[in-house]
Amino acid sequence: MFDAIKTYYTRLVPQLSQPEWEALEKCLSIRQFRKGDFLVKAGQVCKYVSFINSGLARLYYSIDGKDVSTGFAQQGDYTSEYESFLTRKPAAQNIEALTEVEAIDLGYDDMQRLYKTYPAYQEFGRKISEFLFIMLNQRNTALLALTPEERYTNMIETNANLLQLVPQYMLASYIGVTPEHLSRVRRKLSAGS
Amino acid sequence: MFDAIKTYYTRLVPQLSQPEWEALEKCLSIRQFRKGDFLVKAGQVCKYVSFINSGLARLYYSIDGKDVSTGFAQQGDYTSEYESFLTRKPAAQNIEALTEVEAIDLGYDDMQRLYKTYPAYQEFGRKISEFLFIMLNQRNTALLALTPEERYTNMIETNANLLQLVPQYMLASYIGVTPEHLSRVRRKLSAGS
DNA sequence: GTTCATTCTTAACAAATATCAACGAAATCC
DNA sequence: GGATTTCGTTGATATTTGTTAAGAATGAAC
Numbered sequence: 001m002f003d004a005i006k007t008y009y010t011r012l013v014p015q016l017s018q019p020e021w022e023a024l025e026k027c028l029s030i031r032q033f034r035k036g037d038f039l040v041k042a043g044q045v046c047k048y049v050s051f052i053n054s055g056l057a058r059l060y061y062s063i064d065g066k067d068v069s070t071g072f073a074q075q076g077d078y079t080s081e082y083e084s085f086l087t088r089k090p091a092a093q094n095i096e097a098l099t100e101v102e103a104i105d106l107g108y109d110d111m112q113r114l115y116k117t118y119p120a121y122q123e124f125g126r127k128i129s130e131f132l133f134i135m136l137n138q139r140n141t142a143l144l145a146l147t148p149e150e151r152y153t154n155m156i157e158t159n160a161n162l163l164q165l166v167p168q169y170m171l172a173s174y175i176g177v178t179p180e181h182l183s184r185v186r187r188k189l190s191a192g193s
Numbered sequence: 194m195f196d197a198i199k200t201y202y203t204r205l206v207p208q209l210s211q212p213e214w215e216a217l218e219k220c221l222s223i224r225q226f227r228k229g230d231f232l233v234k235a236g237q238v239c240k241y242v243s244f245i246n247s248g249l250a251r252l253y254y255s256i257d258g259k260d261v262s263t264g265f266a267q268q269g270d271y272t273s274e275y276e277s278f279l280t281r282k283p284a285a286q287n288i289e290a291l292t293e294v295e296a297i298d299l300g301y302d303d304m305q306r307l308y309k310t311y312p313a314y315q316e317f318g319r320k321i322s323e324f325l326f327i328m329l330n331q332r333n334t335a336l337l338a339l340t341p342e343e344r345y346t347n348m349i350e351t352n353a354n355l356l357q358l359v360p361q362y363m364l365a366s367y368i369g370v371t372p373e374h375l376s377r378v379r380r381k382l383s384a385g386s
Numbered sequence: 387g388t389t390c391a392t393t394c395t396t397a398a399c400a401a402a403t404a405t406c407a408a409c410g411a412a413a414t415c416c
Numbered sequence: 417g418g419a420t421t422t423c424g425t426t427g428a429t430a431t432t433t434g435t436t437a438a439g440a441a442t443g444a445a446c
Contacts, residue, residue: 140329
C-alpha cells in the first residue's frame with residue numbers, strides 16, 4: 001500500500017527506523033480523485049502534503065480568469081500548496097487532477113507531531129523544504145535568464161514525458177507565454193531545423 | 194559580539210540550550226566588507242550562510258551584462274546564495290555589499306555537523322528553509338499576479354526603508370522592469386494623486 | 387461514422403515594455 | 417568648489433508578446 005512513499009522517505013532519510021516508519025504510516029490516508037477534481041482549491045487552506053501514488057496533477061494560479069501553471073506532479077512526486085500548508089493561510093494556487101489520481105496525504109497536525117517526536121522527521125522536513133526551495137529557485141532562474149524559446153527546448157530535453165501528458169496550453173503558461181505564442185515558437189523551431 | 198544572531202536563533206528555536214548555543218558560537222566567524230565588495234560571486238560555490246550584523250547587501254543575477262536584483266538583506270537578516278550553498282554547485286547569483294557590511298558566517302561543514310549532533314539545529318534548518326521558500330514563493334506570486342505599478346506601490350507600503358537605501362535602478366529590476374520604465378510608472382503615480 | 391467539444395494554429399492588430407540617446411540633477415572626489 | 421561620475425528623467429522608436437477572431441485538426445461521445 002505505502003511502498004512507494006516509504007521508498008521516498010528512506011531515500012531522504014536512510015536511517016529511518018521501523019518504529020519511526022510505523023508512526024508515520026499511522027498518519028497516512030489515501031484519497032482518490034477523478035480527472036478535473038481539485039486536491040487543493042485556491043482560497044482554502046491546504047491541509048496536506050500529498051504523495052502522488054498514481055496519476056498526474058498540476059499546480060496553478062487562476063489570475064483574471066486565466067490559468068498560470070507553475071508545476072506538475074507525477075507518480076512518485078510530492079505535491080502541496082506548501083506556502084498555505086506552512087502558514088495555515090488560504091492557498092493562492094489550485095492543485096487539479098489532470099488524470100485519475102491516487103494521493104497519500106499527511107496532515108499538518110500529524111506532521112508537527114512527527115517533527116516534535118522524532119528528529120528524523122525534522123531532517124525529512126528540512127530536506128523537503130530545501131528541495132522545494134531549489135525547485136522554485138531554478139524555475140525563477142530559468143524565467144529570468146532564458147527566452148521562452150530556450151525554456152521550451154529545455155523542457156523538451158528534461159521533461160519530455162510531460163509534453164506527452166499535458167495539453168500545450170498548460171505548458172505555455174508554465175513556460176511563461178500564451179498558447180498562441182508557444183505555437184509561434186514551435187513553428188519557428190521546426191522551420192529552423 | 195553575537196547577541197543579534199543569538200536572538201535570531203532563539204526566536205526560531207526557543208528551547209535552544211546553553212551548550213547548543215556554545216557549539217554554534219564556536220563555528221561563527223566575522224567578515225567585514227566594504228561597499229562594492231562581494232559576499233558571494235556568481236560562478237563560485239557559496240560557502241556560508243551569512244547573518245548581516247550591520248549594513249545592507251543585495252542578491253542579484255548578472256544576465257547579458259545586466260543586473261537583475263532578487264533580494265536585499267539588511268541588518269538582522271540572513272543572506273546566502275542558498276541553492277549554491279545547499280547543492281555545493283557554482284552560484285548563479287552574486288551577493289554584493291551596498292554599504293559597509295559586517296557579516297557573521299556559518300560554513301557548510303559546520304552546519305552539517307550541527308545538524309547531525311543537535312536535533313534543535315535540524316529544526317532551525319527546517320524553519321529557515323521553509324522561510325526562504327515562502328519568501329521566494331511570495332515574490333513569484335507578486336511577479337505573476339500584479340502589475341509593475343502594483344508591485345511598486347506594494348513596495349512603498351511594505352519596504353519603505355529600502356526605497357531610501359537602494360538606488361532606483363536596483364529597485365526597478367527587483368520589481369521586474371527597466372529603470373526607464375519604473376521612472377515612467379512613478380511619474381504616472383505622482384500625476385494621479 | 388457523425389457530431390460536438392477541445393485543442394492547436396495562423397493572421398492581423400494592439401498593448402506593454404524595452405532600447406537607445408540625450409540631458410539634467412545629484413552626489414562624490416580631488 | 418569645480419570636475420567627474422552616477423543616477424534619474426524624458427522622448428522617439430523598436431521589439432516582444434498579448435489579444436482577438438477564425439478556422440483546422442484532433443479526439444471523445446453517442
